[in-house]
Amino acid sequence: MYLFVINKKAGNGQGYRAWIKIRAVLDARLIRYRYVFTESSSHAEDVIAAMLSEPEPWLGVAVIGGDGTIHSVLPVLKEFRIPLAVIPAGSGNDTARGFGIPHDPLSALDIMLGGQTRAADLIATANGLTLTALAIGFDAQVAENVNASLYKKICNVFRVGRAAYLVGILHTLLTFKPCGVTVTCDGNTSTYQNAWLTAVSNVKSYGGGLHICPEAHPGDGQLDVCIVHGCSRLQLLRLFPTVLTGRHVRLPFVTFLRGKAVSVAFDQLRLALGDGENMSEGTLDITVQPNALQVYAV
Numbered sequence: 578m579y580l581f582v583i584n585k586k587a588g589n590g591q592g593y594r595a596w597i598k599i600r601a602v603l604d605a606r607l608i609r610y611r612y613v614f615t616e617s618s619s620h621a622e623d624v625i626a627a628m629l630s631e632p633e634p635w636l637g638v639a640v641i642g643g644d645g646t647i648h649s650v651l652p653v654l655k656e657f658r659i660p661l662a663v664i665p666a667g668s669g670n671d672t673a674r675g676f677g678i679p680h681d682p683l684s685a686l687d688i689m690l691g692g693q694t695r696a697a698d699l700i701a702t703a704n705g706l707t708l709t710a711l712a713i714g715f716d717a718q719v720a721e722n723v724n725a726s727l728y729k730k731i732c733n734v735f736r737v738g739r740a741a742y743l744v745g746i747l748h749t750l751l752t753f754k755p756c757g758v759t760v761t762c763d764g765n766t767s768t769y770q771n772a773w774l775t776a777v778s779n780v781k782s783y784g785g786g787l788h789i790c791p792e793a794h795p796g797d798g799q800l801d802v803c804i805v806h807g808c809s810r811l812q813l814l815r816l817f818p819t820v821l822t823g824r825h826v827r828l829p830f831v832t833f834l835r836g837k838a839v840s841v842a843f844d845q846l847r848l849a850l851g852d853g854e855n856m857s858e859g860t861l862d863i864t865v866q867p868n869a870l871q872v873y874a875v
């Protein structure tokens with residue numbers, strides 16, 4: 578028995594359209610499933626926990642939505658030890674990208690029905706679990722601005738979700754001011770002046786395909802950290818096209834760290850997002866939870 582969790586709003590309605598296609602295939606192939614349309618993160622947690630408590634032989638929870646919807650089910654999947662299947666229907670879809678899951682809903686369904694799972698680490702903070710990446714500082718502010726914007730909706734209509742993040746970078750550059758950050762990684766502490774962002778990542782990309790930590794692997798038991806510091810606005814602007822391909826690793830104002838426990842303290846209050854969802858605004862103590870989740874992937 579599979580449980581489908583559908584966020585109709587994800588990707589500006591892509592969630593619902595994907596579900597219509599998926600349901601037709603499930604019915605035609607006589608696959609046993611149940612489904613639920615969730616309204617919010619808290620609704621999802623409650624309703625999924627109640628359903629998974631029923632004595633069914635649950636094979637997996639398939640999320641039809643974006644990274645935020647997946648984020649909402651992580652605690653319950655971890656608790657019940659049920660594998661996650663991803664049917665990408667959001668605007669960013671970095672979870673799908675990180676696990677090599679195709680964008681087409683029926684191809685993604687085939688990955689789940691293929692039955693192969695991979696162990697994935699989770700990123701843990703006092704405010705909850707994250708699967709893809711924690712974005713702290715400028716990158717979080719970009720995502721926050723994008724989520725609240727009209728241009729995200731327009732880009733989703735034209736199925737160019739990534740373009741919304743590029744507009745968001747320009748928008749955020751106009752107001753954001755860098756400050757110092759102190760990062761402790763597995764006990765080693767360093768301070769960086771004029772820091773724009775610190776990303777703590779489990780997969781290579783965030784923000785709809787920005788390869789912020791190109792060496793990250795979701796099952797390696799490690800957190801990959803990228804700190805961008807000591808550069809001008811123009812240099813930051815020129816950094817982003819290079820992040821699309823991961824070429825920013827060569828830039829002198831980009832520092833990478835890797836470890837199991839990371840603490841990030843900006844000198845000023847900075848927004849932190851996990852999987853694109855609001856996590857906190859203060860110092861973050863972050864640890865990796867190795868192999869805490871199974872994900873259907875090839």
Ligand SMILES: Nc1ncnc2c1ncn2[C@@H]1O[C@H](COP(=O)(O)OP(=O)(O)OP(=O)(O)O)[C@@H](O)[C@H]1O
Nearest residue numbers: 588615616617621643644645646649667668669670
């Ligand atoms: N389980 C859920 N059911 C319904 N709505 C949810 C759920 N979890 C989160 N949400 C809300 O729906 C919003 C959109 O969902 P989601 O983040 O999955 O799609 P997206 O923003 O289009 O894609 P992406 O996160 O991949 O860029 C979230 O930001 C959150 O406010």
